Amino acid sequence: MPNGWETVIGLEIHAQLSTASKIFCGCSTRFGDEPNSNTCPVCLGLPGALPVLNRRAVELGARAALALGLRINNVSIFSRKNYFYPDLPKGYQISQYDQPFSAAGVLEIMTALRDEAGHTREWQPKTIHITRLHLEEDAGKNVHEGLPDVDRFSYIDLNRAGTPLAEIVTEPEFRSSWEAYDYVNHVRRALQWVGASDADMEKGNLRCEANVSVRRVGDETFGTKVELKNLNSVRFMQRAIEFEVERHIKVLESGGRLVQETRLWDDRVGETRVMRSKEEAQEYRYFPEPDLPPLLVSDEYIAAIRDSMPELPEARRQRFSAQYGLSFNDASQLTSERSLADYYERAVAVSGDPRGAANWIRSELLRELEANGLEASASPVSPDELGALVGLINEGKISGKQAKDVLVEMFKTGKGAAAVVAEQGLVQVSDTGEIDRLIDEVLSANPGQLESYRSGKETLFGFFVGQVMKASQGKANPKVVNERLKAKLMK
Numbered sequence: 001m002p003n004g005w006e007t008v009i010g011l012e013i014h015a016q017l018s019t020a021s022k023i024f025c026g027c028s029t030r031f032g033d034e035p036n037s038n039t040c041p042v043c044l045g046l047p048g049a050l051p052v053l054n055r056r057a058v059e060l061g062a063r064a065a066l067a068l069g070l071r072i073n074n075v076s077i078f079s080r081k082n083y084f085y086p087d088l089p090k091g092y093q094i095s096q097y098d099q100p101f102s103a104a105g106v107l108e109i110m111t112a113l114r115d116e117a118g119h120t121r122e123w124q125p126k127t128i129h130i131t132r133l134h135l136e137e138d139a140g141k142n143v144h145e146g147l148p149d150v151d152r153f154s155y156i157d158l159n160r161a162g163t164p165l166a167e168i169v170t171e172p173e174f175r176s177s178w179e180a181y182d183y184v185n186h187v188r189r190a191l192q193w194v195g196a197s198d199a200d201m202e203k204g205n206l207r208c209e210a211n212v213s214v215r216r217v218g219d220e221t222f223g224t225k226v227e228l229k230n231l232n233s234v235r236f237m238q239r240a241i242e243f244e245v246e247r248h249i250k251v252l253e254s255g256g257r258l259v260q261e262t263r264l265w266d267d268r269v270g271e272t273r274v275m276r277s278k279e280e281a282q283e284y285r286y287f288p289e290p291d292l293p294p295l296l297v298s299d300e301y302i303a304a305i306r307d308s309m310p311e312l313p314e315a316r317r318q319r320f321s322a323q324y325g326l327s328f329n330d331a332s333q334l335t336s337e338r339s340l341a342d343y344y345e346r347a348v349a350v351s352g353d354p355r356g357a358a359n360w361i362r363s364e365l366l367r368e369l370e371a372n373g374l375e376a377s378a379s380p381v382s383p384d385e386l387g388a389l390v391g392l393i394n395e396g397k398i399s400g401k402q403a404k405d406v407l408v409e410m411f412k413t414g415k416g417a418a419a420v421v422a423e424q425g426l427v428q429v430s431d432t433g434e435i436d437r438l439i440d441e442v443l444s445a446n447p448g449q450l451e452s453y454r455s456g457k458e459t460l461f462g463f464f465v466g467q468v469m470k471a472s473q474g475k476a477n478p479k480v481v482n483e484r485l486k487a488k489l490m491k
Ligand SMILES: [Zn+2]
Pocket: 022, 025, 026, 027, 038, 039, 040, 041, 042, 043, 044, 162
């Protein structure tokens, strides 16, 4: 970021709410079905068909709103947003306009200062104001690929038409592409955490648009903004914003003028390009949807939803640090998914060792899970058995090195820790007599090194430890080896 410039970014997220049926009819929302098979007169917009609001969509919208710190309005109004596009059969979208479902959100996120290469340097909290979260229906999809004569024809699949969405709009308060990146990740995790949305950008059930402008530091007014679309991953969004900021500054510093327009990110070339200029902007002629009554939500209803919510990810991260003494990074990773956080707490309860459980999950277990594309909830090693494994290490029954192999075997076979240890005949040698014998062997086999050590080359200590461990075939307790070796070498 060149000196003297400030970036201003506002974000709009569309998240598909995880209902089984659409927002105003009973059609299935299942992904990947035969095109146009999940449709009916309501979502096809046939004359005379009337919408009926899906109660579950309201419930999930409420969970999303509360998870993001929004206030839910007791009365909200559905409105028609009028525009023409082939994937919108009614010629309007049922959305919300001047009386949205929820508003005035205050959300604290963690955002990192990063170096040029994007490496995290330091995390700090930032408060984001969310203007509104409203409910609306999705449009269908134009299909331009994988069908005959796509060079001449467009195809339309209306299975998605009428799928419930939460649109989440922030104030323009992000000051860098990375803040936007951290916010979107925060929202994704929160929505998944409370079961409101799968929030999977690759499947398109979380979509993101960014409004980007720059201004001179100290300016009160906003610069000309550009709307970015086609941001199919959080990383694409970050790169698109970064590209746009640089482009704006270059244009302005060379005395040029920016045009308000919508641009698409093309990741193959790493550039944005113009989709449409704002002169072609739509006038949506919103008016209240005459076929739906106002949506009334009582305080009791909101309180009941609030009571049914799990402890939220950010609160849980803070509690993990306070209660278990975990670092910010450890606590963040262990609360990246709700099932992982549950797994960790169960393993702590069994092992009584918060640090040990954290280390084994973060290093060994997550590697196995990732390699197999599994979430913690589907781990072949249960949290009870991981806790048992940590217990065996702490009791000195097996070494850390042995435990790594035991965990791999547990993961492969689904067997318990004690069972694998017994099967493989793994016993850690902590017997000092046995270890002393190995040390004597090693010292007499390496007279040269012993001589050097005694004449001051103390770095050879590690060499001796290694030789003793090797002589024990990895079974010696390293702590005992260290103690006994020190004692012997002092003589
Ligand atoms: Zn339908």
